[in-house]
Amino acid sequence: MASMVVIGLGLAAAGFAGRQALRVAPQVATKMNEILKTMSSETESIMSGKRYYKGGFDPTMTKKEASLILDVSANAPKNKIKEAHKRIMLINHPDKGGSPYIAAKINEAKDLLDNK
Template identity: 55%
Template sequence: MASSMVAVGLALAAAGFAGRYAMQALKQVEPQMKQALKSFPKTAFGGGFYRGGFEPKMTKREASLVLGLSPTANKVKIREAHRKLMILNHPDRGKTHPDRGGSPYIAAKINEAKDLMDGQK
């Protein structure tokens, strides 16, 4: 019984020292980590929200921003991006939970962006 108590005490002490060492190591690495995170490229979705509303007539640039694609994306990528966005923003989504539903206006803009990028307009 006494030997198991000693073993538990030694294990707790070792865990404490390891945690202290890890915290000191993280403090030294923190500036490099912050610098590395700042150097990552900012995308349309990862870099925050697009400032401003929709333009009166959708342009190719705005359509590519809505879909999160390059203006020269191929039809397969356009359809995949459209499908993913429509799954998240479809007006019928969330009928049982109104706070989780999609917006008809946003869905219309996503469809308009797909049509413009796909060359149907």
């Protein structure tokens, strides 16, 4: 008898959960469509090259190239340069699977912009 009550309560809980899921489904679908549209527009801008610099490194690093690497302005304050360097190095550090060459270029960019 007690097991029948437990089974009944379980079925009732499953029914209420299903009912709530069906009520929320249209809102979730709308949000997911918005997120997918945002993601596709970001992907298009990345693929079209609007967001990233295409090309290799110059033989001698310039302030323009250093600012492109760190994604800061050429005359950014030192704290902005330090924050940008830390953020980019966390992603590209050789201990985390990044390239030692890229890490060296990131450090060179920081040094160049720090010594204005």
